[in-house]
Amino acid sequence: MVSERLIFFYWPLRTNYGKIKSKRWRRNLTNHYYTQNPDVLHEEQHWPFTLLGNELLFTTDNGVFSKNRVDYGSRVLLEAFNAAKTPAGSWLDLGTGYGPIGLALAKRWPDRQVTMVDVNELALELARKNATANQIENVEIKTSDIYDQVTQRYAAILTNPPVRAGKQVVTAMLTGAADHLLPGGTLTVVLQKKQGAPSAEKTMQSTFGNCTIIKKDKGYYILESTKDALV
Template identity: 65%
Template sequence: MNEFYYTPNPHVVHELHTWNFDLLNNTLTFTTDNGVFSKRTVDFGSKTLVESVNFDKIPDGNVLDLGCGYGPMAIALAKHHSDRTFEMVDVNNLALELAVKNAEQNHVSNVKIHNSNVYENVTDKFAAIITNPPVRAGKDVVDGMISGAVDHLLPNGTLTVVLQKKQGAPSAKKLMQSLFGNCEIIKKNKGYYILESVFNG
């Protein structure tokens, strides 16, 4: 059974839920379903990441939400930063359908939403990449999401990752340090680490 949220077509009994959530001073409406990550609320890691990203230090350009799920991070940020375009990708087609719906019902048009298994269908370079990686998909997937960012960032672009300490944040920090030559913990909250590297390309 492909019921995991990090598979292309999870087999689920559909059970749509629509609910509101406050992010970045906006009340957003999200519709979710079985077969997607954190279907009942915006998870604490995503909320913490969204509130931690400092757009004042990000160069001009678009932003990639890698593994966007039903879209809470990119939609919240796109609503707040209407001058940028947010590309949203995920391997889960059900999640992407919901992301399209959620962008529409929150009147967010500065997004591009499409399927990609990690960076497979990502061709552009970005001012920032944000990700709440699917830890349950395994360390190889998480490491691939981090290491692939090197080829998809503009000079001085940032990679911002949220991980729990117990789910690999320390090893991810080492990997980011080795790839980028820098990695800062920009926030720690309830065991969640927000890690950020700058691409000095």
């Protein structure tokens, strides 16, 4: 028989986040990583992770996406990215978080400049720490709400979009890429099928006139569009 005490603690967790008594639980569940200044209790973590053949050291915290490890989607995105296909120029990591995608790219291709942007100031602070810790200098890390502070055009844009921020945000990231790519530049995106990959494919096809699924892995789709070289 389940005790009354057990029922008391179990029921609020199932019904409504607002009934959770712990301030720590409440604050961390209601503060989303796609906010400018997430109000969280800080719990920094430090751990190594190998990406594109290089071991990187990461510092993460509450209030950022995938704080315990580099998420599987980002890893699949990095492995599928075809750097040789992109024209000369810098690359953009859109929605960088604490920096795993952008820093992995910059470490692997030190001759490329990588711009890393996010709306989350806490995430950007961590990304800067991680760039310093890994002695990566060929990066520019700055605040931008999607493309609002992005002023140049890039040879490649990569993104693991924040699906929890809603379809409107994800769509803006996909459609806006066309104005921020060089001719021949590529947009490479990772999304799970269940989180809207088929819809994103249609959006990219409509925006660029082309979209290829370059990889599927455990429900993750890697989508790629190329900006017309004549544009």
